[in-house]
Amino acid sequence: xxxxxxxxxxxxxxxxxxxxxxxxxxxxxxxxxxxxxxxxxxxxxxxxxxxxxxxxxxxxxxxxxxxxxxxxxxxxxxxxxxxxxxxxxxxxxxxxxxxxxxxxxxxxxxxxxxxxxxxxxxxxxxxxxxxxxxxxxxxxxxxxxxxxxxxxxxxxxxxxxxxxxxxxxxxxx
Amino acid sequence: xxxxxxxxxxxxxxxxxxxxxxxxxxxxxxxxxxxxxxxxxxxxxxxxxxxxxxxxxxxxxxxxxxxxxxxxxxxxxxxxxxxxxxxxxxxxxxxxxxxxxxxxxxxxxxxxxxxxxxxxxxxxxxxxxxxxxxxxxxxxxxxxxxxxxxxxxxxxxxxxxxxxxxxxxxxxxxxxxxxxxxxxxxxxxxxxxxxxxxxxxxxxxxxxxxxxxxxxxxxxxxxxxxxxxxxxxxxxxxxxxxxxxxxxxxxxxxxxxxxxxxxxxxxxxxxxx
Numbered sequence: 327x328x329x330x331x332x333x334x335x336x337x338x339x340x341x342x343x344x345x346x347x348x349x350x351x352x353x354x355x356x357x358x359x360x361x362x363x364x365x366x367x368x369x370x371x372x373x374x375x376x377x378x379x380x381x382x383x384x385x386x387x388x389x390x391x392x393x394x395x396x397x398x399x400x401x402x403x404x405x406x407x408x409x410x411x412x413x414x415x416x417x418x419x420x421x422x423x424x425x426x427x428x429x430x431x432x433x434x435x436x437x438x439x440x441x442x443x444x445x446x447x448x449x450x451x452x453x454x455x456x457x458x459x460x461x462x463x464x465x466x467x468x469x470x471x472x473x474x475x476x477x478x479x480x481x482x483x484x485x486x487x488x489x490x491x492x493x494x495x496x497x498x499x
Numbered sequence: 500x501x502x503x504x505x506x507x508x509x510x511x512x513x514x515x516x517x518x519x520x521x522x523x524x525x526x527x528x529x530x531x532x533x534x535x536x537x538x539x540x541x542x543x544x545x546x547x548x549x550x551x552x553x554x555x556x557x558x559x560x561x562x563x564x565x566x567x568x569x570x571x572x573x574x575x576x577x578x579x580x581x582x583x584x585x586x587x588x589x590x591x592x593x594x595x596x597x598x599x600x601x602x603x604x605x606x607x608x609x610x611x612x613x614x615x616x617x618x619x620x621x622x623x624x625x626x627x628x629x630x631x632x633x634x635x636x637x638x639x640x641x642x643x644x645x646x647x648x649x650x651x652x653x654x655x656x657x658x659x660x661x662x663x664x665x666x667x668x669x670x671x672x673x674x675x676x677x678x679x680x681x682x683x684x685x686x687x688x689x690x691x692x693x694x695x696x697x698x699x700x701x702x703x704x705x706x707x708x709x710x711x712x713x714x715x716x717x718x719x720x721x722x723x724x725x726x727x728x729x730x731x732x733x734x735x736x737x738x739x740x741x742x743x744x745x746x747x748x749x750x751x752x753x754x755x756x757x758x759x760x761x762x763x764x765x766x767x768x769x770x771x772x
Contacts, residue, residue: 360615390563391603399603400563405645405678427645428678428732449549450731451680451764453566454557472618473566473605487733498677498732 329483333381334422339444342488344495348446349483354385354425356477358404361468362412369419376467376476380420386427388473389463390453398460398479400453403427406445410434417441425486429498439494446486447497459484501578501633503772505585505593508637511770512594515639516571517602518768520563523554526708527684527740527765534682534737543735550730550763561602565764568604569641571595571623574705578632592621607644626698638705638769646679646762652697655754664689664756665719671758672723672739677732680762684708685723685742687716688757690749699745700759705767708741716742730763740765 330338332352342348355377357365368375386406390399406426413424414437422443427450430438438445448456460479467476489497528551535547557564573591577583583590599606599620610617651671655664668687675683688699703711719742729735740763749755 388566388605388607390566390568390605391600393562393603396560396562399605400557400566400568402566404567405648407678427680429676447731449546450677451565451762452549452553454560454562454564455549455553457562458556470618473607487731 332383334383334444336442339422339442339492342444342491344488344491344497346488348486348488350486351482351484352480354383354479354481354484355466356385356387356389356479358386358388358474359408360471360474361476362409362416364468366412366415369415379416381422382420383423383425384416384421385425385448385479389477390473392463396457398457398463401457401460402451402453403448406430413437417443430490430496435490435494435496438490438492442492444488444492445490447489448484448486456484500580500582502582502584503635505583505587505590507772508583508587508590508635509594509597511637511772512573512591512639513598513601515637515768515770516595516598516604516641519639519641519766520568520604521561521602522558522768523564524765524767527763528554530708530740531763534740538736540729540735542733543729543737546730546733563602563604564766565643565762566605567643567645568599568607569643569766570608570647571599571621572626572640572642572701573623574626574628574638574640574702576628576630576636578634579629580633581635588625591625592623595623596620635772636769637772638767640701640705640767642704642766643762643764646683646760649675649679649760650697650700651758652693653756654693655756657752657754659754661715665722667756668719668758669722669726672728672760673726675760676728679760680764681728681732681739682730682737682763683739684761684765685719685739686759686761687742687744688759689744689755690747691755693755695747696755696757697759699747700757703743703745704759704761704765705769706743708743711741711743713744716744
């Protein structure tokens with residue numbers, strides 16, 4: 327299986343193909359429904375963002391609380407389609423990849439092609455297994471959102487499948 | 500009369516919430532094992548192996564099977580000869596809080612559905628049924644919302660035939676596709692009223708999948724597995740592990756049919772006090 331060291335570059339993304347299985351190592355940022363709503367509102371109002379989105383990977387995930395002695399709790403992907411209404415704006419703002427589960431809208435596929443990004447699928451419903459691939463978790467923004475806050479995750483050999491590549495080829499089509 | 504103290508109920512609910520979220524149901528695990536054995540698609544085969552590995556890690560490491568530890572839903576059957584000392588609903592909610600905090604489960608409940616403010620572990624949903632006897636049976640069903648979002652209800656005409664009902668159920672699974680963590684266990688409620696059919700569909704998920712087999716359920720299972728959705732929606736022999744059906748008498752003017760889909764992490768636990 328191909329190993330990818332983050333951050334993603336244009337060169338790496340160009341060579342990723344739909345259906346390929348990869349192991350990611352490096353930094354991911356979690357964000358789901360409420361964090362997306364806030365980030366997009368901030369972008370629209372030209373406010374300062376709590377993190378630099380350029381070249382980053384957003385992981386659609388709301389982990390459980392962290393058990394004692396562990397880096398993170400259960401941390402699988404959530405349904406990506408709920409983020410479809412926000413994704414094109416974040417991709418325009420510099421986000422290079424998204425990790426989630428399930429299908430994406432035609433608008434998201436179009437934005438992926440336009441900004442040369444990628445959508446990864448993480449194995450769905452395997453939060454316990456994926457927790458063993460996370461080395462650290464750090465709170466970045468919106469602590470009042472609890473599991474929906476933005477966390478910085480350092481991951482090692484985090485398994486994903488390319489769901490939509492930069493040419494817009496969709497694994498579900 | 501037999502007296503059961505509120506504290507005993509809280510303790511039982513707490514333990515059930517932890518057991519349900521950390522230990523995958525035996526019947527689900529067994530069905531996943533046979534799905535793995537009969538799978539021919541290599542990717543689906545490795546995904547089935549990963550689903551089983553995930554359940555083992557959760558059990559051994561005491562970590563939630565899935566990060567979505569659900570909307571805690573508690574079913575209580577109370578014998579009519581039981582007297583409860585204390586506040587039953589408070590005791591159940593206290594038990595949920597205790598269990599969820601102790602096992603590091605997720606606080607996914609928002610107090611106001613519209614302003615999305617005030618996050619917590621409770622209130623849970625409680626279904627109470629009064630039955631004969633002097634015992635109390637408690638079941639916890641912490642179902643995630645990825646699959647709950649795919650629930651459907653259709654009020655059929657009383658003259659509708661079985662093929663129309665089957666078509667509606669299979670179409671619902673087809674539309675759900677990869678989004679709700681297949682392979683699924685499908686709960687079906689037929690009859691009653693709109694609200695009661697939905698409750699039956701959820702209750703059907705509590706039943707042991709090896710023991711709940713019906714002729715209609717097996718026919719639906721075969722049809723759904725022809726859809727080739729498979730684990731993660733990437734194709735495979737098994738899209739559905741089981742179809743559990745509960746029925747109830749209904750009105751001469753209608754035929755409600757409800758669908759409640761569970762992801763592959765079918766979680767519940769029961770105890771009798």
